[in-house]
Amino acid sequence: MFSGFLDLPWWGLVLVTLALTHVTIAAVTIFLHRHQAHRALDLGPLPAHFFRLWLWLSTGMVTKEWAAIHRKHHAKCETADDPHSPQVLGINRVLWGGVFLYVKESRNRETIERYGHGTPDDWIERTLYTPWQKSGIVLMLAIDMALFGVVPGALIWGVQMVWIPFWAAGVINGIGHYWGYRNFACSDASTNIVPWGILIGGEELHNNHHTYATSAKLSNKWYEFDIGWMYIRILEMLGQARVKKVAPTPKLGGLRPVVDVDTLQAVITHRYDVLAKYLKSARQVATEEFARLKLDAAESRLFRRLLKDDVATLQARLGSVLVKSERLNLVVALRAELEALWARSTASHEQLVAQLQDWVARAESSGIAQLEEFSLRLRRYAV
Ligand SMILES: [Zn+2]
Numbered sequence: 127m128f129s130g131f132l133d134l135p136w137w138g139l140v141l142v143t144l145a146l147t148h149v150t151i152a153a154v155t156i157f158l159h160r161h162q163a164h165r166a167l168d169l170g171p172l173p174a175h176f177f178r179l180w181l182w183l184s185t186g187m188v189t190k191e192w193a194a195i196h197r198k199h200h201a202k203c204e205t206a207d208d209p210h211s212p213q214v215l216g217i218n219r220v221l222w223g224g225v226f227l228y229v230k231e232s233r234n235r236e237t238i239e240r241y242g243h244g245t246p247d248d249w250i251e252r253t254l255y256t257p258w259q260k261s262g263i264v265l266m267l268a269i270d271m272a273l274f275g276v277v278p279g280a281l282i283w284g285v286q287m288v289w290i291p292f293w294a295a296g297v298i299n300g301i302g303h304y305w306g307y308r309n310f311a312c313s314d315a316s317t318n319i320v321p322w323g324i325l326i327g328g329e330e331l332h333n334n335h336h337t338y339a340t341s342a343k344l345s346n347k348w349y350e351f352d353i354g355w356m357y358i359r360i361l362e363m364l365g366q367a368r369v370k371k372v373a374p375t376p377k378l379g380g381l382r383p384v385v386d387v388d389t390l391q392a393v394i395t396h397r398y399d400v401l402a403k404y405l406k407s408a409r410q411v412a413t414e415e416f417a418r419l420k421l422d423a424a425e426s427r428l429f430r431r432l433l434k435d436d437v438a439t440l441q442a443r444l445g446s447v448l449v450k451s452e453r454l455n456l457v458v459a460l461r462a463e464l465e466a467l468w469a470r471s472t473a474s475h476e477q478l479v480a481q482l483q484d485w486v487a488r489a490e491s492s493g494i495a496q497l498e499e500f501s502l503r504l505r506r507y508a509v
Pocket residue numbers: 199299302303316332336
């Protein structure tokens with residue numbers, strides 16, 4: 127009397143659980159995150175309605191609340207107003223209690239009204255999904271028990287219920303702003319957790335996402351894989367999705383004889399690639415220079431890390447090293463000046479072009495091969 131319609135062995139139940147939770151992950155990353163919060167793609171009515179129904183059944187989350195809280199996270203990233211920054215609140219609080227931070231923010235009406243625009247407001251949203259927010263998960267429990275039996279069904283349901291609170295609110299929001307590698311030195315602390323975005327649907331590539339927030343594709347390097355993007359491409363082939371934006375691929379043209387406003391525009395457009403390539407050259411210079419001056423290897427590692435993420439701390443902590451080397455000083459100064467080109471400032475276009483011309487002249491007359499090479503590449507960026 128306790129068995130369900132499907133009589134599965136234990137491993138069958140494990141596979142079913144993984145499949146069900148994976149559908150939920152796909153719904154979160156494709157529908158809530160990329161489609162609703164960032165408008166990176168359009169979805170056909172079939173997948174859109176399926177994802178909404180599935181999220182109601184398996185998470186009890188309201189689309190407007192999710193999109194609003196997430197947009198606020200991007201707008202206020204790593205500040206006291208960020209709903210879930212591990213840099214502000216501590217990693218343990220976000221990793222293990224991220225769901226409570228989400229629930230708390232969902233009660234902040236100002237957040238929901240200010241950031242929740244453009245989310246579904248149709249008949250089914252107003253009469254079922256929003257007012258009966260928690261009924262879907264009760265229905266899911268009944269379905270699980272009917273299909274798999276009372277005890278296995280309850281266990282599967284339990285895993286479904288903790289899946290998103292742990293993996294999304296905990297791991298992505300916590301670890302994705304704390305541990306991992308960074309492809310891009312964007313202004314927040316976001317990290318790529320692992321290069322293979324499978325378990326959390328591609329959301330593992332969180333540094334790529336924060337750098338190009340409106341891109342429907344989260345992978346960026348050849349060795350990175352984003353399973354959410356694979357599903358989007360399949361939906362597109364079926365005519366059920368339309369990608370609106372992906373991260374720009376760096377475009378290089380012929381060497382420009384003069385650095386002008388077009389060069390400036392191209393550098394600003396491809397700024398994350400410019401910075402990543404500059405850091406690569408700068409790290410080579412640093413490695414050589416630390417070896418030449420027989421400086422501490424630990425300081426060399428610290429130098430390279432801070433050069434990427436925090437120049438001010440580098441100058442404060444490695445002042446004694448900087449006074450010993452003109453080359454390291456130049457590398458640090460050029461890094462800061464490069465970023466100043468696209469930081470929002472009051473400088474006019476003419477002033478910025480003059481700054482870029484000066485930058486190129488100094489790099490090319492530095493006598494440092496890597497900087498000269500980099501500068502020649504910089505002059506080839508095209509819009
Ligand atoms: Zn984030």
